[in-house]
Amino acid sequence: MISHQCKLRVLYPDTDKMGYVHHSNYARYCEKARWELLRDLGVSYKDIEDAGVMLPVVGMSFKYLKPAVYDELLRIETQLSEIKGPLLKFDYSIFNEKNELINKGETTLAFVDAQSRKPCHPSPLLLKALKERENIVN
Amino acid sequence: MISHQCKLRVLYPDTDKMGYVHHSNYARYCEKARWELLRDLGVSYKDIEDAGVMLPVVGMSFKYLKPAVYDELLRIETQLSEIKGPLLKFDYSIFNEKNELINKGETTLAFVDAQSRKPCHPSPLLLKALKERENIVN
Amino acid sequence: MISHQCKLRVLYPDTDKMGYVHHSNYARYCEKARWELLRDLGVSYKDIEDAGVMLPVVGMSFKYLKPAVYDELLRIETQLSEIKGPLLKFDYSIFNEKNELINKGETTLAFVDAQSRKPCHPSPLLLKALKERENIVN
Amino acid sequence: MISHQCKLRVLYPDTDKMGYVHHSNYARYCEKARWELLRDLGVSYKDIEDAGVMLPVVGMSFKYLKPAVYDELLRIETQLSEIKGPLLKFDYSIFNEKNELINKGETTLAFVDAQSRKPCHPSPLLLKALKERENIVN
Numbered sequence: 001m002i003s004h005q006c007k008l009r010v011l012y013p014d015t016d017k018m019g020y021v022h023h024s025n026y027a028r029y030c031e032k033a034r035w036e037l038l039r040d041l042g043v044s045y046k047d048i049e050d051a052g053v054m055l056p057v058v059g060m061s062f063k064y065l066k067p068a069v070y071d072e073l074l075r076i077e078t079q080l081s082e083i084k085g086p087l088l089k090f091d092y093s094i095f096n097e098k099n100e101l102i103n104k105g106e107t108t109l110a111f112v113d114a115q116s117r118k119p120c121h122p123s124p125l126l127l128k129a130l131k132e133r134e135n136i137v138n
Numbered sequence: 139m140i141s142h143q144c145k146l147r148v149l150y151p152d153t154d155k156m157g158y159v160h161h162s163n164y165a166r167y168c169e170k171a172r173w174e175l176l177r178d179l180g181v182s183y184k185d186i187e188d189a190g191v192m193l194p195v196v197g198m199s200f201k202y203l204k205p206a207v208y209d210e211l212l213r214i215e216t217q218l219s220e221i222k223g224p225l226l227k228f229d230y231s232i233f234n235e236k237n238e239l240i241n242k243g244e245t246t247l248a249f250v251d252a253q254s255r256k257p258c259h260p261s262p263l264l265l266k267a268l269k270e271r272e273n274i275v276n
Numbered sequence: 277m278i279s280h281q282c283k284l285r286v287l288y289p290d291t292d293k294m295g296y297v298h299h300s301n302y303a304r305y306c307e308k309a310r311w312e313l314l315r316d317l318g319v320s321y322k323d324i325e326d327a328g329v330m331l332p333v334v335g336m337s338f339k340y341l342k343p344a345v346y347d348e349l350l351r352i353e354t355q356l357s358e359i360k361g362p363l364l365k366f367d368y369s370i371f372n373e374k375n376e377l378i379n380k381g382e383t384t385l386a387f388v389d390a391q392s393r394k395p396c397h398p399s400p401l402l403l404k405a406l407k408e409r410e411n412i413v414n
Numbered sequence: 415m416i417s418h419q420c421k422l423r424v425l426y427p428d429t430d431k432m433g434y435v436h437h438s439n440y441a442r443y444c445e446k447a448r449w450e451l452l453r454d455l456g457v458s459y460k461d462i463e464d465a466g467v468m469l470p471v472v473g474m475s476f477k478y479l480k481p482a483v484y485d486e487l488l489r490i491e492t493q494l495s496e497i498k499g500p501l502l503k504f505d506y507s508i509f510n511e512k513n514e515l516i517n518k519g520e521t522t523l524a525f526v527d528a529q530s531r532k533p534c535h536p537s538p539l540l541l542k543a544l545k546e547r548e549n550i551v552n
Contacts, residue, residue: 027162061199209322303438337475
């Protein structure tokens with residue numbers, strides 16, 4: 001299991017009239033976090049796509065435990081938790097500046113061939129980067 | 139159980155470089171759908187907020203079955219499926235122009251007092267509108 | 277000069293913590309309005325792209341006169357004001373529910389060949405649709 | 415004249431089906447850049463709002479010279495170019511990784527009293543921070 005931390009500041013347009021971050025933004029926050037995990041692993045998502053494998057999201061869920069507010073510096077802990085068949089799963093825990101857990105999320109992505117747009121084997125680039133770190137592939 | 143249908147056209151900025159609707163947009167699509175369900179029921183979410191009750195999302199999940207593309211006219215079937223304590227649950231089925239199910243979603247919202255920002259009883263305005271239609275409250 | 281009106285309801289995520297529509301959303305509102313003008317003219321922007329011509333924005337400006345709020349039904353008056361060389365210009369006036377002018381905008385788009393990604397002649401599909409309505413081409 | 419540079423990576427949802435950054439995102443990019451300029455000056459926009467002064471955008475314009483693509487690390491040069499009456503103006507130049515100028519923008523913001531929602535004198539917090547750096551106030 002590969003884990004990664006990143007920080008992300010809440011922008012003004014991410015807030016809504018409640019004064020909190022609108023719930024839709026967590027999808028974007030977690031996408032940023034998982035691609036930073038990959039970059040830290042030595043492979044960018046851009047490289048993976050350029051090599052012909054896309055990773056669309058096929059499942060996503062979030063539990064919103066506490067609101068986030070404008071200008072907060074959030075901390076996202078991301079785990080690449082599973083690669084199984086054509087699926088890749090990430091888990092997220094988001095913390096506010098008081099270090100309170102404010103959100104638990106998970107996303108499942110599918111390895112898809114960029115030409116045929118059909119499910120395919122895991123990206124060789126990603127597998128190589130993972131093997132160089134540690135082997136989580138089932 | 140109250141159900142509602144609405145149509146929604148995919149806008150250009152909703153797409154990403156894959157050529158599909160980016161997964162984050164489904165949160166916005168379903169928010170539009172549930173407030174149109176309420177409006178159809180005779181109460182707008184704005185009225186509910188103006189009367190002092192907010193409805194932040196506390197849980198959300200989506201299964202992405204097929205992609206949606208630019209300019210498609212999607213059909214969203216929304217169900218107000220449960221009111222239990224301070225929670226309100228909606229289920230969504232999204233269909234493309236070929237009438238294929240492309241997305242299954244659910245969101246759980248909490249009734250929150252706009253002043254204290256604490257969980258509160260269900261909005262009286264919403265309960266009144268529901269009783270006039272049919273009684274789904276457990 | 278071709279003109280068109282459309283209505284558009286302000287969604288919750290379009291608002292920010294000031295309680296107003298965030299200024300960035302007007303770009304999306306006006307994009308929706310101009311493609312509805314084209315659709316009303318008998319040609320969709322999707323058809324234009326599918327026929328090999330893209331219309332990226334090369335200039336955009338807005339004057340924000342009054343704020344818009346959640347759930348307001350805005351009215352957008354759009355004018356296709358000029359086609360000159362590879363450029364296409366639209367002007368927008370946005371009105372609130374009290375019929376007050378709240379925003380004046382303009383966007384300039386370029387006809388671009390989808391393959392070469394270079395400026396090109398105006399879309400034949402668009403020119404045909406315009407000629408059937410009236411001739412504004414300089 | 416106060417100037418500032420920041421870097422910003424293009425995220426996947428910022429792209430559209432053309433494969434470029436959708437034009438609406440530049441408003442968000444420049445908002446991030448100007449608040450980073452203020453933070454660098456020693457005052458955050460959050461502090462300014464918390465002290466009772468809001469800064470809504472009253473004018474915005476962009477010239478799009480070249481497209482930006484996914485994962486590019488853009489560089490934004492921001493200038494706080496003028497404070498005149500209740501107005502505050504920023505200019506932006508955005509460069510791609512090849513150091514090509516891809517976008518020129520400007521935004522005009524108004525100092526607004528958060529209670530009355532009327533134009534007001536420039537934020538004392540901002541003026542103080544500016545005087546400590548250099549005096550640009552006309």
